[in-house]
Amino acid sequence: MAITSYNQTPYEIQRAAALFMGFLDAAGDGCHVLVVAASANGDSLGMAVPFHSKGETTDLDPDDALEAMKILTLAASVGGGAVMRTNFADETSRVRGWKLVEFYAKPLNAAEIFNAYCMDARTGEVIAPELGVEYVAAPRLRV
DSSP: OOOOOOOOOOHHHHHHHHHHHHHHHOOSEEEEEEEEEEEEEEEEEEEEEEEEETTTEEEOHHHHHHHHHHHHHHHHHHHHHEEEEEEOOOOEEEEEEEEEEEEEEOOOOOHHHHHSSSSSTTOOOOOOOOEEEEEOOOOOOOO
8 A cells, every 4th residue: 555645634734833843943053954754554755855044044945844744744643754964064964863653753862863874674784874974862842
């Protein structure tokens, strides 16, 4: 069975919007990419949203934000996750992630996000970490 869209309740839409804003607030200043993904029955659906934050200002494509919230709604109901990568001027990155369950974003610790990035999902074999990437614990979202 493929992942498809479904009719979203007002609560689900409101909760997904709150989660999305929580991710943006957790980002802090810098250039970021938020990836949201839903997975069920062996299928997955995901999207990357690049954005820039400085102080109280966040610059992102509103169409990307709406599409990401649709996937976020689906991910939060059927299962999925979110990963945020922050890119720095010195060509290093910081990666953190959350598991999405029942419209709650469970922060992953540094070891969990490292394992998610550095393990082949099909074989279970370890993959070398990317050069210049720091895998850090995700903060709890304020929603």
